[in-house]
Amino acid sequence: MFTYISRRLITSVITIFLAAILVFSALLAIPGDPAEIILGINANPKALVALHEQLGLDVAPVPRFTNWVMGAVQGDFGESLKYRKPVRGLITDRLRVSLPLAFGSVLLACLIALPLGIFAAVKKGTIFDPIVVIFSQVGAAVPSFWLALMLILFFSVKNHWLPAGGFTPWERDPSAYLRSLILPILALALGQTAVMTRMTRAAMLEVLNKDYIRTAKAKGLSSRIVLWTHALHNALVTIITILGISLTNILIGSIVIEQVFALPGLGRLALTAMGTRDYPLLQAEVMFYASAIVFLSFLVDMSYGFLDPRIRYT
Amino acid sequence: MKTFLKVLVGLLIFGLSISVAQTPEPVYGGSVNIAITAEPPGWDPTVSTSQEIARVMYHNVYEGLVRFKENGEIVPALAESWEVSDDALSWTFKIREGIKFHDGSDLTLEDIVAKFNRAKDPDSGHVHTKYFTAIETIEAGEGNTVTFTLNKPSSSLLFNLARPDSIIYPAALQESQASTPIGTGPFMFDEYIEGSEVRLIKNPDYYMAGVPYLDAVNFKIMPDPDTRFAALQSGDINLIGTSLPPEQFLQLDSLAGLKGTSGSATTEITVGMNESRAPFNNKLVRQAITYAIDKEAIVNGAMFGLGTVIGSHMSPSEPYYIDLSQQYSYNPEKARELLAEAGYPDGFTIKFELPEPYNIERRSGQVVAQQLAEVGITVDLSVVDWGTWINRIYLGHDYDMTIIGHSEPKDIGVYGNPDYYFQYNNPAVTALLDAVELELVPENQTAIYQAVAKILANDAVNVWLFSPPYLVAVSDNLYGFWQNQPTPSIDATEIYQVQ
Numbered sequence: 180m181f182t183y184i185s186r187r188l189i190t191s192v193i194t195i196f197l198a199a200i201l202v203f204s205a206l207l208a209i210p211g212d213p214a215e216i217i218l219g220i221n222a223n224p225k226a227l228v229a230l231h232e233q234l235g236l237d238v239a240p241v242p243r244f245t246n247w248v249m250g251a252v253q254g255d256f257g258e259s260l261k262y263r264k265p266v267r268g269l270i271t272d273r274l275r276v277s278l279p280l281a282f283g284s285v286l287l288a289c290l291i292a293l294p295l296g297i298f299a300a301v302k303k304g305t306i307f308d309p310i311v312v313i314f315s316q317v318g319a320a321v322p323s324f325w326l327a328l329m330l331i332l333f334f335s336v337k338n339h340w341l342p343a344g345g346f347t348p349w350e351r352d353p354s355a356y357l358r359s360l361i362l363p364i365l366a367l368a369l370g371q372t373a374v375m376t377r378m379t380r381a382a383m384l385e386v387l388n389k390d391y392i393r394t395a396k397a398k399g400l401s402s403r404i405v406l407w408t409h410a411l412h413n414a415l416v417t418i419i420t421i422l423g424i425s426l427t428n429i430l431i432g433s434i435v436i437e438q439v440f441a442l443p444g445l446g447r448l449a450l451t452a453m454g455t456r457d458y459p460l461l462q463a464e465v466m467f468y469a470s471a472i473v474f475l476s477f478l479v480d481m482s483y484g485f486l487d488p489r490i491r492y493t
Numbered sequence: 494m495k496t497f498l499k500v501l502v503g504l505l506i507f508g509l510s511i512s513v514a515q516t517p518e519p520v521y522g523g524s525v526n527i528a529i530t531a532e533p534p535g536w537d538p539t540v541s542t543s544q545e546i547a548r549v550m551y552h553n554v555y556e557g558l559v560r561f562k563e564n565g566e567i568v569p570a571l572a573e574s575w576e577v578s579d580d581a582l583s584w585t586f587k588i589r590e591g592i593k594f595h596d597g598s599d600l601t602l603e604d605i606v607a608k609f610n611r612a613k614d615p616d617s618g619h620v621h622t623k624y625f626t627a628i629e630t631i632e633a634g635e636g637n638t639v640t641f642t643l644n645k646p647s648s649s650l651l652f653n654l655a656r657p658d659s660i661i662y663p664a665a666l667q668e669s670q671a672s673t674p675i676g677t678g679p680f681m682f683d684e685y686i687e688g689s690e691v692r693l694i695k696n697p698d699y700y701m702a703g704v705p706y707l708d709a710v711n712f713k714i715m716p717d718p719d720t721r722f723a724a725l726q727s728g729d730i731n732l733i734g735t736s737l738p739p740e741q742f743l744q745l746d747s748l749a750g751l752k753g754t755s756g757s758a759t760t761e762i763t764v765g766m767n768e769s770r771a772p773f774n775n776k777l778v779r780q781a782i783t784y785a786i787d788k789e790a791i792v793n794g795a796m797f798g799l800g801t802v803i804g805s806h807m808s809p810s811e812p813y814y815i816d817l818s819q820q821y822s823y824n825p826e827k828a829r830e831l832l833a834e835a836g837y838p839d840g841f842t843i844k845f846e847l848p849e850p851y852n853i854e855r856r857s858g859q860v861v862a863q864q865l866a867e868v869g870i871t872v873d874l875s876v877v878d879w880g881t882w883i884n885r886i887y888l889g890h891d892y893d894m895t896i897i898g899h900s901e902p903k904d905i906g907v908y909g910n911p912d913y914y915f916q917y918n919n920p921a922v923t924a925l926l927d928a929v930e931l932e933l934v935p936e937n938q939t940a941i942y943q944a945v946a947k948i949l950a951n952d953a954v955n956v957w958l959f960s961p962p963y964l965v966a967v968s969d970n971l972y973g974f975w976q977n978q979p980t981p982s983i984d985a986t987e988i989y990q991v992q
Contacts (some may be wrong), residue, residue: 207878209881210880210881210884210885211881211883211884212883212884212890213879215880215883215884215888215966216880217534217541217882218540218541218620218877219541219543219620219883225615226615226619226620226622229616230618243899250847261534261672262534262535263534263535269687269814272687273687273688276949302553313575328595328719328723331720331723331727332723335723335726335727335729336723336726336727339727339728341724341727341805342724342727342729343720343724343727343729344715344717344720344721344724344729344795345689345690345713345724345729346686346689347686348686348689348690351686364905367601367879383553403823438716438717439717439719440713440720441689441716441717441720441724442689443532443686443687443688443689443714447688448688449714451532454878454879455880455882472915
């Protein structure tokens with residue numbers, strides 16, 4: 180167990196580090212200069228040189244990168260070139276938008292998908308099963324940005340129930356805060372709900388056809404006990420795996436959704452950082468995403484051992 | 494179709510003029526939400542040329558000695574009057590008495606002197622120092638005056654002093670302006686919710702009597718045009734005064750509770766050609782390209798008829814405008830002849846790169862590419878992101894052809910810079926542009942500017958397609974907003990909302 184965890188830890192760190200190198204080289208490869216973008220057209224050459232020095236862009240790429248890595252190891256991710264503020268503060272500030280958005284979407288997706296998937300599996304052979312299957316096919320096929328616009332049209336433009344976009348912090352107005360997150364959460368969750376429903380249904384069907392289920396039924400257990408303890412418990416490994424993948428998808432999907440709903444989250448910050456070649460910010464963001472994804476998959480792997488005693492880590 | 498569009502636009506303008514005629518009396522109080530499109534990199538217009546800064550801050554929070562009015566006229570702001578010496582080398586501005594900054598401190602002459610010393614110093618990090626090169630010294634004088642002594646007469650001085658970068662703030666607080674702006678304007682900077690909105694509140698001590706009307710203005714950052722328009726329809730936003738697509742503007746008439754205005758702007762949508770490389774170094778080719786492009790069709794097709802076809806680097810809103818749109822007007826036959834004469838009877842292949850952030854440019858560019866194909870020019874069309882555009886095309890001059898809206902007012906002077914991205918070098922133009930700086934009689938200035946415009950048109954330096962109008966979409970109970978855009982600004986001083 181210990182060797183497994185330490186091995187996972189080492190590969191995680193390498194993965195995250197490789198992600199940072201990749202972003203840094205990509206930013207070097209594409210044309211564009213942060214100082215030029217900040218000063219805009221009509222910048223005078225002297226100001227450009229001065230800003231270059233100020234931003235540390237006059238340092239050669241390799242030392243620039245190693246300096247940044249040395250700082251990052253100590254928790255100092257440098258200063259954003261566009262915002263001229265510490266990157267760490269910017270990211271933690273935007274997390275208050277992106278975290279509730281991601282967790283809200285996953286929670287909503289689970290609340291709908293798990294019961295629906297189980298229900299469809301149990302009701303196989305009735306009219307309910309194909310209905311759920313059709314729903315999940317359509318839901319998975321609808322792109323989230325399109326769904327977002329449809330939600331805005333219905334809830335904001337037509338009925339004025341919810342804001343079309345924008346964000347109000349919790350401390351300023353809790354109800355406005357919640358209202359500003361409802362539509363983005365819906366838009367992000369629906370696609371994942373569909374996928375999770377389908378996977379849950381498939382996982383449950385597979386388990387329900389197993390011999391031990393038949394045995395459990397044969398020895399006279401009630402169908403409720405068979406379903407909730409025998410079947411669901413065994414399907415959980417697959418369901419947790421899907422959950423991990425869904426969270427990753429939601430993190431990535433939020434980049435588009437934040438743009439559509441004008442939410443100042445991590446995703447939009449990443450887009451801005453990309454557009455302005457703000458490499459300290461973008462590197463830190465990519466490292467954050469990479470860490471989150473690596474950590475999630477680690478959690479998922481660890482959970483297998485608890486869910487299924489047959490799984491052992493070596 | 495063309496006639497239909499003209500009738501439609503005509504009806505719209507007619508409808509608008511009726512609504513303008515019934516302007517109600519101003520009302521005090523309330524707050525409005527205004528959409529902007531991007532997060533500005535700080536709030537100090539003297540360290541960044543981001544137009545979003547000017548849109549929010551110009552004459553709302555920050556003011557200069559003089560300012561633009563909505564119609565482009567330059568009127569007193571912090572200076573109540575000014576005098577010019579006979580040799581035009583000495584400009585004395587009388588500063589209003591008793592003006593306070595938003596932090597309660599007094600506006601001093603030292604603040605003004607320090608500002609322009611910084612503005613003219615190329616090492617100071619101030620943007621656009623070239624606007625201030627004519628200033629030799631600036632000194633505080635008797636009777637609350639400041640005097641600019643120039644090293645040569647400058648007909649653009651007053652204009653440059655009205656620009657968004659000529660604003661005054663407390664000299665000692667320069668460093669903190671990017672995060673906490675302190676100005677003298679009708680609104681005070683209240684709060685910035687990072688990435689989401691900036692809130693300005695009424696300055697109760699504003700020196701102009703009676704304004705502003707509103708208690709607060711919130712500028713909300715909304716990058717997506719569809720979301721902005723939806724937010725306007727749902728009432729979350731009261732005004733969109735930037736980057737309104739023409740098709741959204743045309744919908745306004747049929748939407749309850751909303752109205753639109755179409756005014757003048759100083760933008761020229763320009764197909765820029767790289768004169769430092771073949772085939773664009775051949776005037777015949779440039780003329781052929783100009784003949785090949787049906788500007789009218791672009792305005793109708795890409796802009797739904799909203800836009801004025803132009804023929805040189807001037808928008809109709811500029812005081813010295815001359816209509817040259819008929820020079821080399823659409824004639825594909827003539828274009829083919831000229832191409833053959835230039836030695837390209839079978840055409841050639843060029844790369845045409847469109848800037849990603851600009852929708853109007855992108856859609857116009859697509860039509861241009863199609864029209865060029867019809868005269869035998871093969872166009873390899875691609876879209877480039879903004880960082881690449883600035884770096885490789887604008888500063889690196891590594892491109893064939895591109896398209897961009899030149900939105901700065903009075904920017905025909907760029908043709909005097911041979912190192913500008915289209916690499917046009919004509920000593921006659923440079924000489925005229927130098928001469929106009931020294932010319933103080935407005936009529937003579939107009940004559941020189943028009944002469945420059947004619948040379949540019951004749952040389953077919955670029956293809957100036959059209960000047961798009963300044964489009965605004967607002968709640969129909971909102972009045973007093975700028976309907977023209979002499980400089981990028983959403984001036985809220987006189988905005989009011991009736992219930």
